[in-house]
Amino acid sequence: MRNQARLRELRDGVCYLTLDTPNSSVNVLNDALARWLHEEIDAAEAAGARVIVLESGKPGSFLNGVGLMLAGSVREPADAARLTAKARAAYERLEHSSLPTVAAIRGNCYGCGVELTLRCRYRVCADDFDTHFYMTELSEYLFTPIFGATHALPRLIGLEPATRFLIWGERWSAQQAEREGLVDTCFDVADFAARVHEFALSVADRRRERAPRATAAAPSVETVAELRERIAQLPAMYREVYATTFDLMERAACAGIRAPEAEQLAAGNSSMKAESRAARQFFFIRRLAHEVSQRGFDAAEAWQAEFDGSVAAQWLKSELEARQPSGLEWVGRRNASGAGRVRALRFVGYADTPRSDARENTVWIRDRVLGRAPELTGTPLVYAPFRAEGVIEIACRPEHIASARAICGCLTRARFATVVSTPVARLAIDELIRAFCRPLIEHALGRGSKSDAAKTLHELGFLRFPGDWLSGVEKPALAALLAPERAAGADPDLLALLPRQNCSGGRADLELRDALLLSLLSFAISSLDERSLAHPSLVDLLAREVIGFPLGHCSLCRYMTVDRVKSLLPRDRRGLAPELGNVIDFVEQGRDFYL
Amino acid sequence: MASPAFPDLVQRIDQAIRSVTPRGVDTAILPDHSLVLDLGFDSMKVALLSLALEEQLGRTILLERWLSCGANPATLTVGSLHQYVRQVLVGDEEPGTTP
Numbered sequence: 108m109r110n111q112a113r114l115r116e117l118r119d120g121v122c123y124l125t126l127d128t129p130n131s132s133v134n135v136l137n138d139a140l141a142r143w144l145h146e147e148i149d150a151a152e153a154a155g156a157r158v159i160v161l162e163s164g165k166p167g168s169f170l171n172g173v174g175l176m177l178a179g180s181v182r183e184p185a186d187a188a189r190l191t192a193k194a195r196a197a198y199e200r201l202e203h204s205s206l207p208t209v210a211a212i213r214g215n216c217y218g219c220g221v222e223l224t225l226r227c228r229y230r231v232c233a234d235d236f237d238t239h240f241y242m243t244e245l246s247e248y249l250f251t252p253i254f255g256a257t258h259a260l261p262r263l264i265g266l267e268p269a270t271r272f273l274i275w276g277e278r279w280s281a282q283q284a285e286r287e288g289l290v291d292t293c294f295d296v297a298d299f300a301a302r303v304h305e306f307a308l309s310v311a312d313r314r315r316e317r318a319p320r321a322t323a324a325a326p327s328v329e330t331v332a333e334l335r336e337r338i339a340q341l342p343a344m345y346r347e348v349y350a351t352t353f354d355l356m357e358r359a360a361c362a363g364i365r366a367p368e369a370e371q372l373a374a375g376n377s378s379m380k381a382e383s384r385a386a387r388q389f390f391f392i393r394r395l396a397h398e399v400s401q402r403g404f405d406a407a408e409a410w411q412a413e414f415d416g417s418v419a420a421q422w423l424k425s426e427l428e429a430r431q432p433s434g435l436e437w438v439g440r441r442n443a444s445g446a447g448r449v450r451a452l453r454f455v456g457y458a459d460t461p462r463s464d465a466r467e468n469t470v471w472i473r474d475r476v477l478g479r480a481p482e483l484t485g486t487p488l489v490y491a492p493f494r495a496e497g498v499i500e501i502a503c504r505p506e507h508i509a510s511a512r513a514i515c516g517c518l519t520r521a522r523f524a525t526v527v528s529t530p531v532a533r534l535a536i537d538e539l540i541r542a543f544c545r546p547l548i549e550h551a552l553g554r555g556s557k558s559d560a561a562k563t564l565h566e567l568g569f570l571r572f573p574g575d576w577l578s579g580v581e582k583p584a585l586a587a588l589l590a591p592e593r594a595a596g597a598d599p600d601l602l603a604l605l606p607r608q609n610c611s612g613g614r615a616d617l618e619l620r621d622a623l624l625l626s627l628l629s630f631a632i633s634s635l636d637e638r639s640l641a642h643p644s645l646v647d648l649l650a651r652e653v654i655g656f657p658l659g660h661c662s663l664c665r666y667m668t669v670d671r672v673k674s675l676l677p678r679d680r681r682g683l684a685p686e687l688g689n690v691i692d693f694v695e696q697g698r699d700f701y702l
Numbered sequence: 703m704a705s706p707a708f709p710d711l712v713q714r715i716d717q718a719i720r721s722v723t724p725r726g727v728d729t730a731i732l733p734d735h736s737l738v739l740d741l742g743f744d745s746m747k748v749a750l751l752s753l754a755l756e757e758q759l760g761r762t763i764l765l766e767r768w769l770s771c772g773a774n775p776a777t778l779t780v781g782s783l784h785q786y787v788r789q790v791l792v793g794d795e796e797p798g799t800t801p
Contacts, residue, residue: 131724135744137775171744179770388766394749395762643762665764702763702790 121307122156122206124148127164133171134163136219141197148204157311159204160303161227162211167237169212170220178250178387184375191253191371194219198254202226207310211303212290218243221289222254225263230290231306233299234281236430240289246276247390249345249383249659251352253374255367261360264288266326269356270334274349325361342568344659348377385661389651392662395644397519400501400527403509404516409449417456419474422494424454432520450513457481457488470514476540476580478587480532487511489518490534493576498524498652500536505529505638524652526645531637536653537588538639542630543654544573544589544605546622551604558613561606563623566615568657574607576655621675625690627656628667631700632689643700664700669693707791708759712784718754719780722747733781741780755787763790 116123124147126134134140151159163169177190188195201208201223210224212232221240224230232238244252251257252273260269268287271277281293294302338349351373358364377383412427414420450468457471471488473481481488487503487510499518503511511527518525528535547560561572577585582600589601627650634640640649647662660666672694677683680691708714716731723729724742737743743751748765756762768786769778 129742131742131744133744133746137738179766180775384766384770388764390745391749391752391764391766394746395753398750398753700762702761702793 117151117154117156118304119308120155120157120311121160121304122151122154122158123160123162124151125162125164126170132165133168134165134220135171136194136223138193141193144197145200148200148206152205156206158307159206159208160211160307161201161208161223162303163214165214167214169210169214169216170223171217178248178378178383181375181378184372184379187253187375187378188368188371195254195367198223198226209303209307209310211299213238213296213299215239215241217241218252219254222252222256222259224290225255225259229306229310231303232281232284232290232293233296234293235296236280238281238293238296240272240279240284242273242276245274245348245352247386247658248378249348249380249386250377251348251355251370251373253371255370257352257355257370257373258359258365258367261356262363265324266356266360267330267334269360270353273356274334274338274353326357331357331361342565342570342657342659344382344568344657345570348373348380348383351377382659385665386658388661388665389647389658392644392647392665393651395642396526396648399642399644400525401512401516401519404512408513408516410452410517411449412452412454414454415456417458417472419456419472419491420454422474423472423489423491427521430521432517432522452514454489476577476584476588477534477537478584481530481534483530487514488534489514490536491523492536492580493653496524496576496652497522498536498649500526500528500534500649502528502530502534524648526640526648528639528645529641530639533588535634535640535645535649538630538634539627539649539653540573540577541588542626543623544577544601546619546626547573547606548589548601548604549622550616550619555616555619556613557604557606558610559616560613560619561608561610562613563615563619564606567620567623568659569655570657571655572606572608572610573654574602574605574610577602577605624667624675625672625687627663628672628693629687629690631664631667632693635700636689668699669697711788711791714758715755715784715787716780718751718758719783721754722750731780733779733784735780736776737778737780737783738775759787759791761791763787 124144126140128134128137128140148159177187180190181187207229208227209229209231210227212224212230213235214233214237216224216232216238218241221242242252242256244250256273260273263269264272264287272279272287272289279287279289281290284290285293292306294306334353335350338346338353341349355366355370355373358366412424414424453466453469454472455469457473457477467485469486471486472491473488474491474494476492477490481502483502483504485504485507487501487507490500490502491498501511501515501518508527508529515525515527526535530538532538533541550560551557557574564572580602582602585601631643631646634646635643640646643664647656647664650656650663651658656663672690676690676694683691719731719737719741720729722743724747729741731741735741737748748769752763752765765783765786768783771777771782771786
């Protein structure tokens with residue numbers, strides 16, 4: 108087996124260890140890498156190095172875990188500790204090296220990668236869009252991290268920031284990581300290597316003070332109480348793992364208690380829960396969605412893009428400038444990427460009144476809810492109605508799917524959650540919002556209370572509510588989308604009928620719950636039957652990113668099995684709304700979306 | 703090993719593995735090969751394998767349940783994948799027997 112990490116060089120007393128998992132686009136924390144890390148640290152110490160710099164040989168990525176695969180192997184809580192023993196020993200070896208250690212982070216640094224850098228004495232990172240920090244364990248997979256983050260993070264940066272980062276899943280840019288104290292400093296990417304070397308020399312020459320292990324002050328009683336209260340408000344499926352993880356963090360922050368065995372047990376316990384298993388499955392579904400939407404996309408292709416003066420086009424331009432996906436060139440700049448093929452694209456704002464000035468290379472872009480069906484001709488439409496959520500639909504006619512996939516490929520590289528659709532009538536995002544909101548509106552119009560509707564969503568596991576995330580939509584667009592039959596006169600205030608976060612009290616309404624789920628299922632079936640979405644994973648990605656379908660249920664299509672749907676349907680199906688006819692077909696056909 | 707609908711099931715699965723493995727399309731695929739340790743699969747590649755299997759078999763098979771069958775990565779072998787896919791396909795062909 109080839110080296111997972113190689114002792115690259117010893118220069119001026121600085122020993123560079125480069126993580127470089129063979130045959131993989133990312134570094135993977137596995138037993139082989141753990142063993143090599145041990146050996147290389149031994150070698151560095153024996154070779155007379157003065158400082159160790161840990162860096163990645165993979166562009167765009169520091170270290171990924173095998174946590175998903177290991178978590179799947181956990182049969183009993185103690186398995187988590189057993190399966191990670193070698194990796195944890197390597198982490199310990201790094202932490203207790205006789206040499207000072209510097210993590211030089213360039214590219215995304217997630218989960219156990221963050222935890223590895225926390226074992227280094229210093230952390231420096233590149234100041235670019237690719238370099239960002241994210242604790243995936245709880246936010247994406249609903250299990251407690253196992254490599255020491257519950258202790259190290261609150262001790263390093265304080266309980267409140269650590270809670271935002273680890274518990275609430277904030278993604279931190281390089282600059283935010285520096286502000287929060289997660290990294291010591293960030294360097295311009297243009298001379299990153301030179302600045303890292305200077306930094307390492309300053310450490311080796313003892314010109315830099317030894318970074319203290321624990322600098323954060325203990326949190327106040329009020330802070331702890333507020334954080335606990337927020338966790339107590341979570342839906343039941345999330346509460347236990349969040350509370351257990353927070354307990355470990357609080358003990359570290361308030362009493363300095365380091366409890367690796369308790370952390371390992373919590374990791375083992377949580378990874379065995381049905382919610383965690385479901386959440387981990389969504390990782391695979393998300394990957395499928397990316398692959399399906401980009402199928403056939405030539406990664407070597409470059410764009411030469413121009414943008415008109417519309418707000419939507421200028422927004423996309425500014426996002427792409429900040430995110431800097433590979434393969435994107437701007438008009439007026441030479442094609443520096445050396446790509447074999449360059450696609451010229453002109454992004455033009457899609458207005459409420461259809462325009463006829465499309466050229467062959469025009470791409471429409473819309474950054475607000477459209478509501479009505481779009482006019483699609485030979486021009487794809489980039490639809491990003493919720494800018495902050497980073498979800499984008501690229502709609503086109505079936506014969507233009509290749510163009511849409513090329514655009515999708517580039518936007519995915521810019522880390523948007525992107526799906527390609529070939530809508531029959533409304534856009535897929537609009538249809539999904541409609542399927543989700545209409546039962547809620549009917550409930551409200553039938554004099555059901557908003558707090559009951561909020562409680563129903565909460566018990567289903569929703570963490571955010573449509574009355575909040577639709578609050579920026581203009582009334583006419585919302586009316587056109589949700590109640591076109593009521594929109595002929597004055598625009599009704601439909602937003603006022605939808606539940607919001609602050610709707611407290613209330614009781615879950617089982618009829619509303621079933622109506623919501625059946626309406627979403629009907630959307631999924633019709634989208635796939637009509638081929639407006641080509642794969643269940645695309646339905647699932649949209650349901651997750653647009654309406655926040657609960658992670659603890661994995662995904663809409665995974666959750667809505669034939670057996671579950673049978674249990675939701677009323678005995679007397681004659682009372683079902685005609686639009687739910689496809690649900691009956693789904694049950695009678697007897698095939699789940701996924702095997 | 704086959705399912706009623708796919709008499710050449712093993713060949714189809716191996717073809718799917720071959721199309722995804724980082725070791726390349728000429729890689730020898732043996733039943734006792736571990737996808738993780740011998741064929742270089744990580745969780746992202748496993749997701750791609752789902753898609754490759756769908757192309758071969760026409761049904762979307764998520765592999766999370768197969769992953770959870772293994773007590774450690776060494777047991778996630780090509781042979782165990784053959785077995786798993788056959789089981790879920792038979793279950794699909796005969797509703798009510800899906801593992």
